[in-house]
Amino acid sequence: MIDVDIEQAAGDFLLRAKFATEAPVVGLFGRSGAGKTSLVNAIAGVTTPRRGHIRVDDVTLFDSAKRVDVPPRARRVGYVFQDALLFPHMSVEANLHYGLRLRPAASRYIEPRRVIDVLGLEALVDRKPGTLSGGERQRVAIGRALLAQPRLLLLDEPLASLDVPRRTEILDYVERLRDEFHVPIVYVSHSVPEITRLADTVVILSHGECLAVGDVDDVMGRLDLKPHTGRYEAGSVIETVVAGHDTAFALTTLRFPGGELTVPQVDAKIGERVRARVRARDISLATERPAGVSILNVLDARIVAFADETGPVVDLELAVGEARLIARVTRRSRVRLALRENQDVYALIKAVSFDQRSTGYA
Amino acid sequence: MTALTAEEIGILLLSLRVAFVSVVFSLPVAILVAYVLARTDFAGKTLVDALVHLPLVLPPVVVGFALLVLFGKRGPLGSWLNEWFGIVFAFRWTGAALASAIMGFPLMVRAIRLSIDAIDRRLETAARTLGASSVWVFASITLPLALPGIVTGALLSFARALGEFGATITFVSNIPGETETLPLAIYTFTQVPGGDSQALRLSILAVVLSVVALVASEWLTRRAHGQHDRR
Numbered sequence: 001m002i003d004v005d006i007e008q009a010a011g012d013f014l015l016r017a018k019f020a021t022e023a024p025v026v027g028l029f030g031r032s033g034a035g036k037t038s039l040v041n042a043i044a045g046v047t048t049p050r051r052g053h054i055r056v057d058d059v060t061l062f063d064s065a066k067r068v069d070v071p072p073r074a075r076r077v078g079y080v081f082q083d084a085l086l087f088p089h090m091s092v093e094a095n096l097h098y099g100l101r102l103r104p105a106a107s108r109y110i111e112p113r114r115v116i117d118v119l120g121l122e123a124l125v126d127r128k129p130g131t132l133s134g135g136e137r138q139r140v141a142i143g144r145a146l147l148a149q150p151r152l153l154l155l156d157e158p159l160a161s162l163d164v165p166r167r168t169e170i171l172d173y174v175e176r177l178r179d180e181f182h183v184p185i186v187y188v189s190h191s192v193p194e195i196t197r198l199a200d201t202v203v204i205l206s207h208g209e210c211l212a213v214g215d216v217d218d219v220m221g222r223l224d225l226k227p228h229t230g231r232y233e234a235g236s237v238i239e240t241v242v243a244g245h246d247t248a249f250a251l252t253t254l255r256f257p258g259g260e261l262t263v264p265q266v267d268a269k270i271g272e273r274v275r276a277r278v279r280a281r282d283i284s285l286a287t288e289r290p291a292g293v294s295i296l297n298v299l300d301a302r303i304v305a306f307a308d309e310t311g312p313v314v315d316l317e318l319a320v321g322e323a324r325l326i327a328r329v330t331r332r333s334r335v336r337l338a339l340r341e342n343q344d345v346y347a348l349i350k351a352v353s354f355d356q357r358s359t360g361y362a
Numbered sequence: 363m364t365a366l367t368a369e370e371i372g373i374l375l376l377s378l379r380v381a382f383v384s385v386v387f388s389l390p391v392a393i394l395v396a397y398v399l400a401r402t403d404f405a406g407k408t409l410v411d412a413l414v415h416l417p418l419v420l421p422p423v424v425v426g427f428a429l430l431v432l433f434g435k436r437g438p439l440g441s442w443l444n445e446w447f448g449i450v451f452a453f454r455w456t457g458a459a460l461a462s463a464i465m466g467f468p469l470m471v472r473a474i475r476l477s478i479d480a481i482d483r484r485l486e487t488a489a490r491t492l493g494a495s496s497v498w499v500f501a502s503i504t505l506p507l508a509l510p511g512i513v514t515g516a517l518l519s520f521a522r523a524l525g526e527f528g529a530t531i532t533f534v535s536n537i538p539g540e541t542e543t544l545p546l547a548i549y550t551f552t553q554v555p556g557g558d559s560q561a562l563r564l565s566i567l568a569v570v571l572s573v574v575a576l577v578a579s580e581w582l583t584r585r586a587h588g589q590h591d592r593r
Binding site for chain 1: 482484485487488489490491492493494495498502503506507509
């Protein structure tokens with residue numbers, strides 16, 4: 001349970017954030033300069049808001065009205081910084097144990113052994129931070145924060161300084177620790193794939209204001225938020241269940257209320273929940289069921305709304321059963337096909353447009 | 363050149379003792395002052411900064427005279443210390459150590475402060491979020507990371523103490539066996555007819571001592587730095 005309602009001024013930047021959620025993973029999304037790090041700093045207690053409150057699991061960390069301001073060392077908020085910030089003069093092991101030793105045994109619930117196993121740190125414990133790669137450093141930083149026995153974990157763009165293969169790797173680790181340790185996570189990012197893959201609830205920040213708070217599928221699919229969720233990133237998220245694997249062709253079928261999706265093999269068991277992200281530009285529309293096409297996914301859809309009808313492209317919202325999809329077509333196609341609201345169409349999605357980063361455990 | 367005489371060994375040991383004691387007692391104070399100057403902002407900070415640096419720019423004789431006025435047997439601090447703690451600086455080797463500590467203090471503070479300034483303060487923030495108190499953050503993060511500067515500062519001050527002359531001779535005079543350190547002894551021999559060869563022997567000793575101190579300083583600094591990025 002995270003309950004934040006704060007107002008904080010730094011120079012002429014005003015941050016006003018208000019959200020409350022029970023979600024295990026909260027995504028904090030926004031462009032750079034939107035106030036994401038300011039918000040995270042306030043939750044960690046590094047900076048002090050001028051009014052409001054911050055509560056985690058019914059523990060008040062800050063409340064201006066009640067004059068509560070728990071110092072950072074007593075907040076038990078694990079803060080993983082963008083650039084890891086490992087202590088350079090200590091071994092990896094000493095880094096991992098730094099916070100652990102400062103917590104009374106009674107409040108410990110995360111064991112070093114499990115953290116080392118889950119994050120794959122065994123081979124690193126004797127090394128010095130200066131000799132680690134970026135991804136290794138980030139893993140140690142996450143382990144260090146976990147071992148300080150946090151009631152909340154803050155991950156501030158943990159992938160920002162990593163190359164693409166490392167990012168996928170760290171994302172896998174974050175998913176594992178979410179499932180293993182049951183620590184609520186606030187995940188800060190300006191990347192839509194990361195947020196949609198990990199978060200259940202998303203908070204969209206822009207210029208210090210909370211624009212939207214809600215389920216990741218709803219919020220990321222909303223057309224009115226598209227200027228903030230990004231032009232190239234526009235898309236939607238579908239909650240699915242693995243229905244079957246086609247081992248011969250290395251494909252996986254995902255079922256959702258509204259149809260089935262065929263995607264490149266997903267590393268999940270049948271019946272497990274998987275989240276699939278579909279980019280708006282990967283969806284084509286047809287008014288008749290097409291024949292003789294290579295596209296594997298042909299979904300029955302209905303047009304719900306149009307947006308942004310001035311430029312060369314038009315985004316439209318589709319209802320596919322209960323799911324909502326955003327499709328992007330040229331304005332010429334919209335006119336030529338005479339698309340209108342409430343019209344039944346076929347949504348075509350190439351299976352290859354799903355990649356490893358767009359499918360992941362829900 | 364023959365081996366050192368008993369008298370020369372006495373002078374050498376006294377010099378080393380004065381320098382060592384001056385560094386040991388001034389180092390904690392210098393770390394504290396450097397930390398306060400690097401990390402806090404308060405009214406009168408510029409004044410404190412200037413005061414710390416004063417021995418660097420003042421004629422050493424003036425520092426010695428100020429010490430004599432303050433810490434002399436009848437001086438305000440000197441009489442108080444004598445009365446309450448039985449500590450006497452005037453015309454004792456401890457006074458020579460005090461003079462050396464004051465003269466070396468700015469060098470020490472500067473080196474340590476540079477080192478503290480170079481520390482990424484977010485490392486300290488990270489330590490706090492992990493549950494460390496301010497004192498523990500200082501002891502476990504700030505202090506070890508400032509170690510190269512602390513080593514450099516201590517050695518600079520030590521070397522400065524071995525060469526201290528003006529403030530020492532003004533404050534505690536030149537008493538053989540008590541306050542006559544290496545530079546003072548050399549000065550004495552140059553004032554005596556026929557003392558040139560003695561002065562030369564001691565001068566060579568001073569050169570050897572300085573070179574050893576410099577080499578040790580280089581070695582220790584490299585070691586302290588290397589601790590962070592040793593592969």
